[in-house]
Amino acid sequence: MLNQLVFENLKHRPLRTLLSAAAIAIEVAMILTLVGLSDGTLDESKRMRRGIGADIVVRPGSTSVMSFSGVTLPEKLVEYFQQQPDVEIATGSAAHGIPGGLMESASGVDLAKFSTMSDGLRFLSGGPFQAPKDIIVDERYARTKQLGVGSTLKLWDKNWNVCGVVEPGKLSRVFLPLPVVQELASAPGKLSQIYIKLKDPSRTDAVVKALKDNPQLGSYQVLSIDELASLFSIDGFPALRQFISVVIGLGVVVGFLVVLLSMYTAVLERTREIGILKSLGASPAYIMGILMRETLILSITGAVAGIVLSLVTQWTMNTFGGSALVQKMVPHWWPYTTLLAIAGALLGTLYPAMKAVRHDALEALSYD
Amino acid sequence: MPDTPPIIQVRDLRKVYQSGDVPVEALRGVSLDVRRGEFLAVVGPSGSGKSTLFHVLSGLTPATAGSVTIDGIGIAQLDEAGRTALRKDKVGIVFQKYNLLPTLTAEENIAIARHISGKDIAWGPAFQEVLKALGIENRLHHKPRAMSGGEQQRVAIARAIVNNPAILLADEPTGNLDTQNSEIVLSLLRELNQKTGQTILMITHNPEAAAYANRTIRMRDGLIAG
Ligand SMILES: Nc1ncnc2c1ncn2[C@@H]1O[C@H](COP(=O)(O)OP(=O)(O)OP(=O)(O)O)[C@@H](O)[C@H]1O
Ligand SMILES: [Mg+2]
Numbered sequence: 001m002l003n004q005l006v007f008e009n010l011k012h013r014p015l016r017t018l019l020s021a022a023a024i025a026i027e028v029a030m031i032l033t034l035v036g037l038s039d040g041t042l043d044e045s046k047r048m049r050r051g052i053g054a055d056i057v058v059r060p061g062s063t064s065v066m067s068f069s070g071v072t073l074p075e076k077l078v079e080y081f082q083q084q085p086d087v088e089i090a091t092g093s094a095a096h097g098i099p100g101g102l103m104e105s106a107s108g109v110d111l112a113k114f115s116t117m118s119d120g121l122r123f124l125s126g127g128p129f130q131a132p133k134d135i136i137v138d139e140r141y142a143r144t145k146q147l148g149v150g151s152t153l154k155l156w157d158k159n160w161n162v163c164g165v166v167e168p169g170k171l172s173r174v175f176l177p178l179p180v181v182q183e184l185a186s187a188p189g190k191l192s193q194i195y196i197k198l199k200d201p202s203r204t205d206a207v208v209k210a211l212k213d214n215p216q217l218g219s220y221q222v223l224s225i226d227e228l229a230s231l232f233s234i235d236g237f238p239a240l241r242q243f244i245s246v247v248i249g250l251g252v253v254v255g256f257l258v259v260l261l262s263m264y265t266a267v268l269e270r271t272r273e274i275g276i277l278k279s280l281g282a283s284p285a286y287i288m289g290i291l292m293r294e295t296l297i298l299s300i301t302g303a304v305a306g307i308v309l310s311l312v313t314q315w316t317m318n319t320f321g322g323s324a325l326v327q328k329m330v331p332h333w334w335p336y337t338t339l340l341a342i343a344g345a346l347l348g349t350l351y352p353a354m355k356a357v358r359h360d361a362l363e364a365l366s367y368d
Numbered sequence: 369m370p371d372t373p374p375i376i377q378v379r380d381l382r383k384v385y386q387s388g389d390v391p392v393e394a395l396r397g398v399s400l401d402v403r404r405g406e407f408l409a410v411v412g413p414s415g416s417g418k419s420t421l422f423h424v425l426s427g428l429t430p431a432t433a434g435s436v437t438i439d440g441i442g443i444a445q446l447d448e449a450g451r452t453a454l455r456k457d458k459v460g461i462v463f464q465k466y467n468l469l470p471t472l473t474a475e476e477n478i479a480i481a482r483h484i485s486g487k488d489i490a491w492g493p494a495f496q497e498v499l500k501a502l503g504i505e506n507r508l509h510h511k512p513r514a515m516s517g518g519e520q521q522r523v524a525i526a527r528a529i530v531n532n533p534a535i536l537l538a539d540e541p542t543g544n545l546d547t548q549n550s551e552i553v554l555s556l557l558r559e560l561n562q563k564t565g566q567t568i569l570m571i572t573h574n575p576e577a578a579a580y581a582n583r584t585i586r587m588r589d590g591l592i593a594g
Pocket of ligand 2: 418
């Protein structure tokens with residue numbers, strides 16, 4: 001019975017219904033897109049770090065995981081690590097930021113050693129560096145920049161020749177020979193990170209501890225690959241987490257305000273009808289129930305539309321967006337976001353509903 | 369039936385409206401008994417307090433002083449929630465404006481009154497007979513705007529009595545109707561009173577309408593004048 005009334009009310013003002021639901025859909029899609037982007041991008045970074053095949057990573061002392069700018073590790077450290085009895089192979093990379101790319105950088109590697117460590121870069125087309133201006137990109141980078149073997153890629157005002165396209169997931173999306181990057185970064189003989197693969201990976205923790213305790217290495221950061229990967233979670237980025245919270249908060253506030261406005265006008269418009277219900281003996285709870293039901297339908301419809309919308313943004317992002325950001329589906333956030341949207345909308349209905357309930361029945365009945 | 373207690377008992381009822389600085393005494397000590405099964409008409413000139421009496425009896429506004437008992441319940445002591453509950457169970461009301469919910473069909477308008485009172489929304493065969501007598505049983509699936517004023521008022525009457533109230537209160541129920549439709553509605557009220565014993569208190573300023581009732585009382589200046 002009530003559903004009939006609520007449904008007729010929603011149908012009576014289709015544009016208002018549509019706009020309110022759309023506002024909630026955008027709220028939900030905004031949250032899911034942001035969470036999907038941060039989770040997806042962090043996951044991808046994590047996967048890339050693990051893809052290196054190293055057990056231990058050594059980094060300059062004071063850099064954050066997302067910055068690759070510090071090309072400060074002396075290259076001779078690689079030899080030092082290589083001589084340690086536990087170490088099977090050690091190699092370094094230098095990173096140089098790509099202008100205009102969001103947190104993207106090109107990695108200079110010793111291709112032979114890096115390939116041994118990471119089980120080989122898998123070439124989808126082309127092959128290793130041949131000429132001085134050769135560059136290797138991963139499939140995702142190639143796709144977004146529409147590159148293939150033989151195409152020219154302009155970076156740092158230089159033209160590079162794409163000599164190979166590799167499977168994504170290993171350290172970086174763009175590879176150059178180590179000396180080339182060292183020159184670009186004006187840091188000859190320096191590295192940004194050193195990767196160590198052990199003969200026996202189960203000794204990782206022991207070796208990390210030994211290296212950390214070595215006073216000569218005191219100014220460097222020594223991390224097991226698991227420690228490094230764990231930095232690529234939301235816990236490693238308090239600022240990002242705060243940013244997400246702020247956006248979620250804003251989304252909920254927008255949903256709240258739109259529903260507040262929409263239900264406020266609905267209640268005003270239906271003053272007389274609410275008076276009629278009161279004249280039939282409807283209690284405040286009964287009238288509240290009708291309005292809350294209406295909001296519930298609006299917000300659930302809006303949330304479902306928002307989830308669908310977030311899948312659309314995901315597809316758009318991953319098809320047309322840059323290679324640096326990866327949006328993933330976050331189904332475990334769906335119920336949470338839906339509940340948030342519903343809670344915000346119900347809260348927005350509270351004031352109009354109170355107003356409706358408090359309005360004098362006689363006055364309401366003489367309202368036109 | 370002098371032994372059975374009156375279904376409505378009003379004693380020295382006063383109602384003062386405080387509009388602006390000047391208090392308006394709309395009811396100045398009304399006393400009135402309505403017996404069970406009676407069809408009573410209340411007439412009087414404009415501003416004599418008829419509607420005010422209707423609003424107090426239906427619990428839409430509180431009394432200022434005096435006592436009102438409806439079917440054993442003293443309503444002067446009730447708070448707003450209590451007065452609202454009164455309309456759900458004891459008092460059915462019909463207005464001059466039909467006051468149907470525009471988005472619902474006639475049937476749904478009647479059903480929602482049952483729903484509000486917590487009853488199963490489907491009614492029994494006895495009420496179906498009432499709908500037949502009211503001549504709206506074939507109009508049930510129409511929305512108010514597709515019905516004539518007379519039909520809408522008959523739906524409103526059906527809605528007012530669907531919960532078997534102790535009393536049906538009507539304020540100028542034919543005020544918006546033409547002569548022909550007024551006669552239909554008034555005959556129906558009389559028939560309803562005679563066949564089902566429904567107690568009715570009808571307010572009107574039209575003596576012809578009052579003639580359909582068993583008894584007529586006159587109001588003047590907030591008092592019963594006879
Ligand atoms: N809400 C109100 N606020 C202030 N004064 C009111 C209010 N309602 C009614 N009155 C006054 O109370 C008096 C009685 O009004 P009431 O509506 O009861 O008369 P009535 O007999 O129904 O008249 P009519 O035949 O015109 O409907 C009038 O003087 C009116 O102005
Ligand atoms: Mg009146």
